[in-house]
Amino acid sequence: MLSVLRTIWNVFLHTFKGRVTVQYPEQKPYLPPRHRGRIILSRDPDGGERCVGCYLCAVACPVGCIALQATEDEHGRRYPEFFRINFSRCIFCGYCEEACPTYAIQLTPDFEMSEYKRPNLVYEKEDLLISGTGKYPNYSFWRISGVGIGGKGKGQSEREDPPTDLRQLLP
């Protein structure tokens, strides 16, 4: 019997405990920077596209919602001809981000992407591409990798030695 009274009293004390509800549209919840929300394609610090069209994200995607076609520009630099994410299928697992070798595809702390029409959930490259660098401000794939492209030969990347002369006998 006493426990019943104590229960009632303890519940009554919740009058002064405050509420845990977040009044969402007026009061935005805090989302950590690594929250897995809307997917974006980032650019490197020079403003070029980071995506090299390697298809690893499309392969890693467990629901197969990423579609792209790689092509090359006049400098021999690979980029996606089109890049399409069907957000009505996306499960926001973040595997694409993990698979990406160039930090191009990233998940952001934004989830407000409701639509009235289903086709509007299919995002094309111009919807995905942002103007900034996302989570990795100084990273540029083309500046670091050993691949030679127009304007940068082999061995001219950052922290890279000139290519070894294979016919040289001396070490």
Place this chain on the structure above:
Amino acid sequence: MKAVYSIVTVFGVLFVALNLSALLIWVERRLLALWQDRYGPNRVGPFGLLQVLADALKMFFKEDWVPPFADKAVFVLAPAVAMVTVLMSYSVLPIAPGISVANLNIGVLFFLGMSSLGVYSVVLAGWASDNKYSLLGGLRATAQMLSYEVFMGLSVMGVVLLAGSFNLQAIVEAQRKMWFVVPQFLGFVLFVIAGVAETRRTPFDLSEAESELIAGYHSEYSGMKFGMFFVGEYLGVTLISAMISVLFFGGWLGPVLPPVVWLVIKTFFFIGFFILLRASLPRPRFDQLMSWGWKLMLPLALANLLITGGLVVAFQ
């Protein structure tokens, strides 16, 4: 002049009682939310007050469905009985000195009789629905209300002995020196428990236990017929709260503020307590409920009556 006066009283009581119990839908949801650390309905209108209107509109526009297997006449009658019996009890409620719809000399008995008649609404609803869950709910409600009715009446008798009258106005007047909750504390506790069981509110809502019986006796009801059961329940809560304050807390007695305001304040306090009970206590098993009623509450009520009676005789 007398006729006009009584018509005003009747419609005033009806208006206030019905609107108050409709408002209770909102009050209950907000209070429950407060005690569960949420907000509850706060979107429609200021503080979500128009939620009541939205709910009522929704209920009016729902299909008024009578199942083909139901006993039609009784099925339609049952919710009306639920409303009418509760509303009838409001007629004896003393609102202010000398103001009540019917100043009956047997006010307490009338109130008890009307709440007994209220059992019919659940029995008939459970039976006419021709649905096993409804029938089980109806059976439970009947057994529960009948057995709690017994010591509800007995717990009030202590008050009647002290006041020397069945007239509710006289009972309120008799509390000028001291509220009856002090000499009749046991009677008060028993009356509150019986009142919760009588209105079939949690923790005694076994007749509509949604986790076992869907919705019990009103499983088959929809639209405004369900709404009548719904509002009838809140009317019952208001009535029992008002009765607690009249019988044990001096009704409209109180300093400074006008009598009606005091009655409303006291009533709202007990309505809040009813909702607090719902927020905090789980439902007992049905056999536990019955054995408490007959083996604990009834002897306690009898002992209370015996002692009160003895003391009244001794001090006369």
